[in-house]
Amino acid sequence: MKHERPQSFNTVPMKERLTIPRQAMPEQDATVRSTNFLEVNLGLTPEQAVIEAQRCIECKNPTCMEGCPVSIKIPDFIQLICNQDFIGAAQKIKEDNSLPAICGRVCPQETQCEEVCVMGRRFEPVAIGRLERFVADYAMQHGNGSLESFEKPASTGQKVAIVGSGPAGLAVASDLIKEGHEVTVFEALHEFGGVLVYGIPEFRLPKEILRQEVATLEAKGVKFVKNFIVGRTMTIQELMAEEGFDAVFLGLGAGLPRFMNIPGENLNGVYSANEFLTRSNLMRGYDFPEWDTPLYRAKHAIIVGGGNTAMDAVRTAKRLGADEATIVYRRSEEEMPARNEEIHHAKEEGVKFMNLVNPIEFISNEQGSVVAAKCLRMELGEPDDSGRRRPIPMEGSEFIMDVDMVVIAVGNGSNPLIAQTTPEIQTNKWGNIVADEDGRTSMEGVFAGGDIVSGGATVILAMGAGRKSAIAMNEYLKTKVRNSA
């Protein structure tokens, strides 16, 4: 990747930089935080941020940028931090990523930007995510940089509908409002943010950050409509033909919980991760009865799965007061798709891990509530098509454990609603919408991106897909004007 070297503000000699230790993230103490829903990570101090930034050796070939799906100009913003220009650093990031306070918190940096940081080859990688979070938070607290630098563009008179307010939809909104289009975001739920509000818990991503991001977009002119289900309240065809939308972006997410299809899965106390987390996050079930939505408070909870969703669910169960909250995962810890930090935090908070185990049945009492799980032990065989070693049940290894809550976190499929109501839009055999590199679907003027196209992925990949679609949509809208002129 070609990249102009940024102006260096780093006064620390090259050799010394290698000896600076990676700055630790200040965090809530594990015994305290496992009883509250406040954010675990407290954020670097300005002093720490500058020291961490000084660790960057300003590579000629900054591979870190290649590791970032939206190619944030990482060395540039790091140099601005060295110069203590935190707002400038935030603006630099915002050129490529409109939601840095979120990505800095939830990106799996260890497999993206930080994995390929040159410093990481011999030492620890520069803490790019922590720096990103730091400057984004700083900018939010000290005047919202992105809003002040926003100049309202001339109106094109063209209307864009964005369906879904997850990271993909928000990224499209942010890019297209800059182009002078009239942008409306339609959301099925009563809050905006997609998985960021209903899935990822407050202790990892405070909802206030999302509210601020939405408020900023609103101030720039984006219209937000909640409680509006495209396909039900109005179809895509109606939005285009009757409401005059010239283009539509579908950022619907992968919101269909998968179950395991084993006996006892519909017992009381057996949840999908989506339900458990939605009750807790979106509906604030952890504040019941002050908030109205009830939620099980288990003594012995097991969570089936090994991804971020499973970690969020198990840490939530712990915080709700479980004596024992256990991850049950059919492979070994090495294969776990969750972010390292989440696994590490979960362990600190007292979460147990039961790896190479898979439930095969849930057992109930007379009231129909789950009281036990029948499980099998597994061993790892040859790699499967995901490249990970395939778990194989061990014969005669069956055992039963007492549980009073189960959360199934084995992944999500795609919601079939749009496909059902809009047959023009082609889907594949997994129900994902088929879209090209730039998000074009089989229906003219309709684009799609994020989890609904890729299947469950990451926040930054969803945003990246949104940004690509935004470019293509803008082009499409321009040709539409030309053709009608």
Next chain:
Amino acid sequence: MYKIIKAEFIAPNVKSFILEAPHIAKKRQAGQFIILRVHDKGERIPITIADSNAKEGWINIIVQGLGKTSAHLNTLETGDHLQDLVGPLGLPTHIENWGTLVCMSGGVGTAEALPIAAAGKAAGNRVISIIGARNKELIIAQERMSEVVDEVRISTDDGSAGRHGLVTDVLQDLMDEGIIPDMIVAIGPLPMMAAVSNQTKALGIPTMVSLNAIMVDGTGMCGACRATVGGKTVFVCVDGPEFDGHQVDFKELGSRQKMYKQQEEESHKCFLERQMKKMKAEQMKEELVS
């Protein structure tokens, strides 16, 4: 915020609301429902759309005060607002000209049966409505039902109106009179729908029931509303709410409906206590003023 154009009690503890909802009014079909939240810390509850007017942009819902949320909802008056309102949700009822359609409803289920009875009539069926209630006072929407169907029959548990007995007894009466339904729709409390399904299975009459599972989002995202129908798991909010009554696992659904019984009672109690305090405070104010 979503405006309540009109609110009035139509039976003890049962309130009818006209809500401003132009988009939903335009789109909704028989059998569909909405999800609402009363206030900003409220839970999401599903309620069937009993009626609507696309031209005037309103929908009608009829709510029985059961627990915290429905009781709170029923304290709202004309001119008040709901926090959230989304819909129409669920699949529309599959309607065809079967011949003779019998709509059996219990309690507030009659409100949910109304649009289906009307659509059945419009499709050319002879429609007979059987309304059941514990007593005379609790019968709702009888007049509105008589306007859309060919005949209404009533049963009450205590004999204070219509036939003394259950809706299943009235169905038996019909059969004894030689009226054989080609299709039955049963909507009401779970035990009632289970009893009807049981009866009609033996008689071999196809029966549709509307399942009232506990829901959260209502869009197929969470799976809270799952039920077993024909041995397969379904999501009531998107695959239903109507299913073949002969295939439904009523026992499972019954225990799933009680999943939060204890918590709901606690929450309802808190609410009632708060209401009492409010009433007492108002009383004291009045006494001070006078």
